[in-house]
Amino acid sequence: MKMTRLILLALLAPFFALAQAPNFSLTGKIGTLGKPAMAYIDYMDNGVSHEDSAAVVNGSFKFSGHISGIAYARMALDHTGDGKGRAVYTGDVIYFYFGKEQVMVTSKDSLQNALFTGSKIYNESEAYNKEIGGTIMALTKAVNIDFNSGTPEQQKDPVYIKAVDQRYRKNLQDRTDKQFAFAKAHPSSYFALVALSEAAGSKVDVAKVQPLFNALSKELKATDMGQELAQRIEANGITAVGNAAPLFTQNNAVGKPVSLASFKGKVVLVEFWASWCGPCRAENPNLVKQYQTYKDKGFEILSVSLDNVKERWLEAIEKDGLAWTHVSDLKGWNNEVGRLYGVRAVPASFLVDADGKIIGNGLRGEPLNTKLAEIFK
Structure with a gap:
């Protein structure tokens, strides 16, 4: 049996090498x-x-x-x-x-x-970007040029700053509209999926996005990006305020499984973050304060990290003094819980009540503090 297995592996070796x-x-x-x-x-x-x-x-x-x-x-x-x-x-x-x-x-x-x-793909991507009005980075560069074209006095003028910002936001909205149009006109193009995934954003307009997604080719839907967008569309409904929070289990830093269900009976902030996320780290002092204030009254935080390097994740936890429960599968943006919840940007959060229902999402800073004060008054 052992010799047969060795022979089989020897025969398959060229195929494995060819595949990679x-x-x-x-x-x-x-x-x-x-x-x-x-x-x-x-x-x-x-x-x-x-x-x-x-x-x-x-x-x-x-x-x-x-x-x-x-x-x-x-x-x-x-x-x-x-x-x-x-x-x-x-x-x-x-x-x-x-x-x-x-x-x-x-x-x-x-x-x-x-x-x-x-590169045919590069050429297709350039044509796509030209049709939608450029990349986000190009639009950001353009708004910086727009702002810097003003005099030093204008650059301090709130009216001037607001006008520059409005032009930038209009360009962003025009780009999004063109992305939806591109996805509709080219349902078999890979860049139709790119356009729809980006234009859909975190808060998906299901009525608008779902028909365009359904029209995409089966091959596009089967890609990782296609599957992620399908999950995001579904998550838009299941993570709405008033719904039961989707249950999950993920390992903590020492490899022990932690389930959201185990927190039933407590108010839990499911917090998505990462060590490399500046806004997340900036919010951490406030989370530390709120945790210390309400932990003895039934408040818990369950942080889900979108890191992919364990050492950086653990270093950030220690440096920021985050003394609550942390989990991660270290798959970065492909974190299974993040995809389940449709998370496309961090920080992102879902406040879950003692019965397991979502009572708030996207709360941080003063809105979170006010909500917690109402719950634990």
Whole structure:
């Protein structure tokens, strides 16, 4: 039996190797950059995140790997050896889609000025962005230019600031309207799903989104993005105030399962957060204060982290002094509880009463404090 199993594994080995053989490459040529320059890439493939790095030699670098479909990437170029963190957040960085292709990225000086060749998917994404009015990053850049075009006096004027903000919000709404129109006009395009997923947002207008989602091809619905959007549409109904909070079980930091059901009889704030989320960390001192005020009266917090690095998660818990129950499956945005609740941005929260019903969502700061004061008066 053992010999048979070894023979079978030997026969299957070439097939396993073939299945994971690289089916894409991203080759860069950015001027004549050299040591200590580094290139970094993070990409999401059907719900699974990947990352890689490469030294830049005479301007050249290359990434390759295996993807199941269309991937979304962030590529950063560290020109001076300051590390990935600075390159990603303050340096030369671009975002793009690519497929099972041999892609060339070339420029005389930077990624931000790079030309893409060899990618049909990239070209389709560019056409999509042109049709909807540009990416969010492009619109953000445009509003900054709009604001900075004013005089120093205007930039301090509330009327001027409000006018700039209104133009920006109108551009955002126009973009969203065009995304819905794109999804309706191109139900077989991958970017119809991208458009609908983004335009739907966290608070899904089911009457508007559901028919467009139903019209998408089966292949698109079967992708991780399609399944996540389906969950978000469903969550919009089941997580409404007045409904029973969806039950779940997830492991705490030491691997022990914790269930929401075990908190029945107490008022529970199901809090979605992450160590890397600035607004979440800014709200934590208030949560600490509210927890200390009401924990002896039947208030609990069950924090669900959207982290994917355990050490960072635990470090944030300790640093912020969060002395309540914490769980995570360390799958980042693919956290199963987050998807169950339709969470697309953090912080997000659902206040659950002693009977397990949702009595508030999105509460933080003073609105949360006021609600808790009413409950425990």
